[in-house]
Amino acid sequence: MDWMVILNIVILLALIGLLIFMQRKHVSFSKRVFTGLGLGIVLGALLQWVYGSGSETLATTTDWYNVVGRGYINFLMMIVVPLVMVSIIQAITNLEKSAQLGKMAGWIIGILIVTTMVAAMIGIGAAAIFDLSAEEITVGEAEQERAASLEERYSSQVETVSTPQRILNFIPSNIFFDMTGQRSTSVIAVVIFSIFVGVAVLGVRRKNPEQAEMFTKIVNAVYAVVMRIVTLVLRLTPYGILALMANMIASTDFAGILELGKFVLASYVALGVMFILHLVLVGLFGLNPLNYLRKVLPVLSFAFTSRSSAGTIPLNISAQKNALGVDQGVANMSASFGATMGQNGCAGIYPAMLAFMIAPSVGIDPLTMDFLVPLILIIGFSSFGIAGVGGGATFAALIVLSSMGLPVGLAGLLISIEAFIDMGRTALNVNGSMVSGTLTSRILGNFNTKVFNDKTAIEEAKSL
Structure with missing residues (x-):
């Protein structure tokens, strides 16, 4: 192993030691979370400045850093299914009526x-204000390959699947398969199964209260x-x-961000406006x-760095219940639903901006009601079942x-900046699910x- 890689690993371990000391x-x-965030930004910037984004040493270093970063995400994904299942069953059994x-x-x-x-409308507005056009996107070899790949993926995964079929995919046919998280709709499938179990317990409680009480005690113990x-x-x-954060900053293609700066700026303006609207909704309640x-x-901050709405579910539930005061059942359901449907950033702003940019290239005026109304409705309905992981957008x-x-x-022509924008989209997605839980509980x-x-x-x- 390169001694420079060893040095980089030692630096990461030293910073981890600092966080442990704190x-x-x-x-x-x-x-401690924000200290880790700040230290990661500084470390990532130094790594890119010293080695350059295409360096083999940097690639090996980030691979080792992934043991900590991606390993943490894997731990979170590990507990998503049992957390969602047990918490929703418990929440329903605590209801007085179904x-x-x-x-x-x-x-x-x-x-x-x-x-x-609403996020789709904001995305359209941002694209119009910044006068975005698909013709402005520079086409390179990597972008052409990505575009061809997406065309192939479209024909095999999207074009052949109708809207009724996508809705049918929500219904679990093998709950044990969905517990492995192999489908983009696995979380929703687990939620649906858990709801059935919870409602069944309410029915058993009316006829066989002793058996229902025994099952409830088991669920409460497992939940603990x-x-x-x-x-x-x-x-x-x-x-x-x-x-x-260190890996993200170290591997970010800042040259690509500068080249597509107007699209990046328009995207984050739209994300910022929608985020402010979330806060306005909270204030109105x-x-x-x-x-x-x-x-x-x-x-x-975790959603931003991890780019995983699904991986953020445990933190989402914990924050809603223990910090915001949201009812436990509402928190469980809003975090689970929010990771696979109604994603304001990935399923709202991003598709709307791309549709607005592409429409003129095929002779369509994107500012007519004949285009806008169907677009917004399609975005709303198609937001069901979008995977809450990187690539969902x-x-x-x-x-x-x-x-x-x-x-x-x-979408393939934006390959160089996809990860950078996806961080902001994921944070907005998670915030949208937390807002939905807060308002619903209210x-x-x-x-x-x-x-x-x-x-x-x-x-x-206090406990962490």
Whole structure:
């Protein structure tokens, strides 16, 4: 192994040691998370400055850093399925009536889809203001290969799958297969199965209360163990963010970002406007937006660096329940649904901007109602089942563009900046799910205002 790689590993271990020292000094969890974030930015910038983005030493270094960064994400993904399943079953068994479940799911899904359609309009507005056009995108060899790959993927995975078939994919035919997370709709499938189990327990409780009570005790015991595992994994968050951010900065193609600077700027302006709208919604429901922002920042910082809405589910649930005061059942469902549907950034803003840019190239005026209304509706309905991992935005774009009869190759021409923009989109996706949970809990009257106003209740900082 190159001695420079060994030196880089030693530096990472030293920074991890610093974070461990901060933990032993009882520095708050949120401060350790942001310290890890800052140290990762500095370390990544130094690595790229010293070695250059195409260096073999840098590639080997980031590969070793992934043991910490991607390893942490794998730990989170490991607990997603058991957490979602057990927590939703427990939440439903605590309901007095199954009708409450319908209201909860209806409000969560409604808020997710409506905000995604609003995000699409904001994306269109940003593309129009910045006068974005597909013809401005420079085509290189890598971009041409990616465009050809997407065309092939479109014909095999998107064009042959109708909307009814995509809806049918939500329904689990083999729950054990979906527990492995092999499908983009696996999380929703697990949620649906868990809902069936929870509703079945409510039915058993009316006829055989003793059996229902026994099952409930088992579920509560398993839930306690799962939550303890979640706590143990979440303690690794500062170290995971450190490594993830270092790798992201070190491997980012800043030349590509500068070359496509107008698209990058328009994308982040749209993301910023939608994020502000989220805070406005929180304020309209009688909650302090700044207090909300302070409590969700640790979660959003992880979503930003990991680019995984699904991997953020455990942090999402924990923050909603312990920092925001959202009802446990609402938090479980909004985090799970938000990772696979109604993603404001990936399924809303991004496909809308691409459709606006491509339309003129095929002779369509993108500012006419005949184009805008179908586009926004398609974005809303097609946002179901988008995988909450890196690449989900591209798949969402393929579905929307093909449904609108537009060529899909443009997504391949943005290969050099995809990861950089995807970080912001993922953070917005996660924030959208947290907003849907907060508003739904507020509407249903089971929101804990005391916890929300408690400035010390941030992401279980006391126990982490």
